[in-house]
Amino acid sequence: MNHQPVSVRVDERDNVAIVVDAEGAAAGARMAGGLTLAEAVPQSHKVVLHELAAGEPVIRYGEAIGLVNRRVRAGAWLREEMIDLPAAPALDELALATRVPAALEPLEGYTFEGFRNADGSVATRNLLGIATTVQCVAPTVEYAARRIREQLLPRFPNVDGVVAVTHSYGCGVAIDAPGAAVPIRTLGHISQHANLGGAPLVVSLGCEKLQPQRLLPSAAFQTYSGAPLPVLQGDPYVLRLQDRDLRGFAEIVSAILRYAERRLEELNRRRRQTVPASELIVGVQCGGSDAFSGVTCNPAVGYAADLLVRAGATVMFSEVTEVRDAVHLLTPRCVSPEVARDLIREMRWYDEYLGRGQADRSANPTPGNKRGGLANVVEKALGSVAKAGTSALRHVASHGEKVGAGRGLVFAATPASDFICGTQQLASMNMHVFTTGEGSPYGMAMVPVIKVSSRTALAERWPDLIDLDAGPIASGKATIADIGWELFRLLLDSASGRRRTWTEHWGLHNALAPFNPGPVT
Numbered sequence: 001m002n003h004q005p006v007s008v009r010v011d012e013r014d015n016v017a018i019v020v021d022a023e024g025a026a027a028g029a030r031m032a033g034g035l036t037l038a039e040a041v042p043q044s045h046k047v048v049l050h051e052l053a054a055g056e057p058v059i060r061y062g063e064a065i066g067l068v069n070r071r072v073r074a075g076a077w078l079r080e081e082m083i084d085l086p087a088a089p090a091l092d093e094l095a096l097a098t099r100v101p102a103a104l105e106p107l108e109g110y111t112f113e114g115f116r117n118a119d120g121s122v123a124t125r126n127l128l129g130i131a132t133t134v135q136c137v138a139p140t141v142e143y144a145a146r147r148i149r150e151q152l153l154p155r156f157p158n159v160d161g162v163v164a165v166t167h168s169y170g171c172g173v174a175i176d177a178p179g180a181a182v183p184i185r186t187l188g189h190i191s192q193h194a195n196l197g198g199a200p201l202v203v204s205l206g207c208e209k210l211q212p213q214r215l216l217p218s219a220a221f222q223t224y225s226g227a228p229l230p231v232l233q234g235d236p237y238v239l240r241l242q243d244r245d246l247r248g249f250a251e252i253v254s255a256i257l258r259y260a261e262r263r264l265e266e267l268n269r270r271r272r273q274t275v276p277a278s279e280l281i282v283g284v285q286c287g288g289s290d291a292f293s294g295v296t297c298n299p300a301v302g303y304a305a306d307l308l309v310r311a312g313a314t315v316m317f318s319e320v321t322e323v324r325d326a327v328h329l330l331t332p333r334c335v336s337p338e339v340a341r342d343l344i345r346e347m348r349w350y351d352e353y354l355g356r357g358q359a360d361r362s363a364n365p366t367p368g369n370k371r372g373g374l375a376n377v378v379e380k381a382l383g384s385v386a387k388a389g390t391s392a393l394r395h396v397a398s399h400g401e402k403v404g405a406g407r408g409l410v411f412a413a414t415p416a417s418d419f420i421c422g423t424q425q426l427a428s429m430n431m432h433v434f435t436t437g438e439g440s441p442y443g444m445a446m447v448p449v450i451k452v453s454s455r456t457a458l459a460e461r462w463p464d465l466i467d468l469d470a471g472p473i474a475s476g477k478a479t480i481a482d483i484g485w486e487l488f489r490l491l492l493d494s495a496s497g498r499r500r501t502w503t504e505h506w507g508l509h510n511a512l513a514p515f516n517p518g519p520v521t
C-alpha cells in the first residue's frame with residue numbers, strides 16, 4: 001500500500017494539483033479523492049485531475065495557464081512540453097478601474113524604531129554611505145571603505161556599517177539617450193537613500209560623462225577640501241580624484257577617511273525613535289521561484305502586504321515580465337483609469353523593449369523554475385502577483401522613480417532580474433522581502449532583506465539563510481494568515497534593528513545592478 005500523497009489545489013476550478021511531499025508521489029499511489037497516479041510525479045509538479053483532450057486549457061489559480069497539445073489522462077504528470085503558451089492579454093482591451101477593491105480596514109497602533117532624517121524620510125539602518133559617479137572610482141572607494149571599517153568604525157557603535165555605493169554605470173554610455181534617464185535617476189535616489197541619512201560624499205573621477213551635478217541635479221555641491229566642515233543636513237561634498245590638489249592614492253584615501261570620520265561622529269549621535277508603521281516602504285520580489293511560490297510564500301507576502309497597506313505603509317511590487325500575463329487581473333484593481341493606463345504604459349514599454357532585443361516574455365522562466373514545476377511565464381505570473389495582496393493599486397512608478405511613504409500598494413516597474421529589480425526598488429524602499437523556492441543567498445548592503453522560502457525542505461537545507469519558512473502552508477500546518485502576520489512582525493522587528501536578517505549576519509551584499517536600456521558607446 002502506497003503512502004497517500006499530499007497535494008494542493010489553489011482554486012476549485014483548477015484541473016491540476018501540486019504534489020507537496022518532498023519525495024514526490026509514486027506511480028499507483030491513490031490521492032485523497034480516489035484518483036490513482038498514472039506515473040510518479042516529483043514534488044511541486046502538476047498532477048492532472050481529470051482527462052484533458054488536446055487543446056483544452058490547463059486551469060491553475062482559476063485561470064488558463066496554457067492549452068494541452070495532446071490528450072492527457074487523469075493522474076498523469078503534466079510536464080512543461082505538454083502545454084502551449086497562450087497569447088498575452090491584449091493591452092488595448094483591458095478593463096480600467098472597473099473592480100476597485102474597497103479600502104481595507106485601518107490597522108492602528110503598529111510602530112517601529114527608526115531614524116528620522118531631515119527630509120522627513122525614515123531610515124531602518126544608520127549607515128555611512130559613499131556615493132560614486134562612475135565605475136572607475138569603485139575600487140578606490142571600496143579600498144577606503146575597508147580601511148574605514150577596520151580603523152574607524154569600531155569607535156562608533158551606533159553606526160551599522162559603511163557602504164561604498166559602487167556600480168558599473170557612469171561613462172562609455174550615450175548619456176543623452178532617452179534610456180539613460182533610468183540608471184541615472186535610480187543611482188541618484190540610491191545615493192541619497194534614507195538609510196544613508198542624507199548629505200553624502202560623492203566620489204567622482206573628473207572626466208566621466210555622469211558628472212556629480214547630473215547624478216544629483218537638485219544638489220548644490222561643496223568641493224571637498226579635507227577640512228572638518230559640518231556635514232549633516234548640508235549639501236553633499238564632491239571629491240574629484242583628478243583634482244590637482246590630491247597627490248597620489250594615499251592622499252585620496254586619507255581625504256575620504258577624513259570625511260568619513262567627521263560623518264561617523266554625526267551618525268553616531270543619531271538615535272532611533274518610535275515612528276508609525278506607515279513609514280515603512282517595503283519592496284517585494286521573488287527569485288528562484290517554484291510551483292509552491294504561488295501557493296505558500298507569495299500569498300503570505302500578499303497577506304502581509306495587506307496588513308502593511310492597512311497600517312498606512314507603502315508596498316511596492318515589481319517585475320514587469322512576471323506581471324504582464326496577469327495584467328488583466330490588475331488593471332480592474334487600479335484606483336483610477338489613469339493609474340490603470342500608467343500600468344499599461346509600463347507593460348507596453350517593456351513589450352517594445354523585449355521586441356527590440358528579438359525576445360519575448362517566454363524568455364523569463366529559468367531552468368530552475370521549470371525543474372521546480374513552473375511550466376511557463378503565465379503560471380509564474382499568476383503565482384507572482386499573489387505578492388501584491390488584495391488592495392487597490394494606487395500608483396505606478398516608472399523605472400527608477402522614487403516612491404515615498406504612505407502610498408499604499410504601488411507597482412514600480414522593473415525587470416524581473418533579482419539584482420536589477422532590487423537595485424531599482426532601492427531607489428525607494430527601506431525594507432525588502434524576497435521570496436524563493438529554489439533558493440538564493442541574495443542580499444543587499446543598504447536595506448535588510450527578509451528571505452521567505454516556499455518549501456520547508458529549503459528552509460531546513462538553508463536554516464542560516466532563510467528568515468521565514470512559508471512551507472507549512474502547503475502541508476496545512478500553518479495558514480496564509482499565520483505566516484503573513486509573522487512576516488509583518490518580522491518586518492517591524494527587523495526595521496527597528498531588534499533583529500538582523502541572515503544576509504546581514506553574513507554580510508552578503510550583491511553588487512548594485514542599474515538597468516541601462518540606453519546604448520553603450
Ligand code: CA
Nearest residue numbers: 286416417418
Ligand atoms: Ca526577481
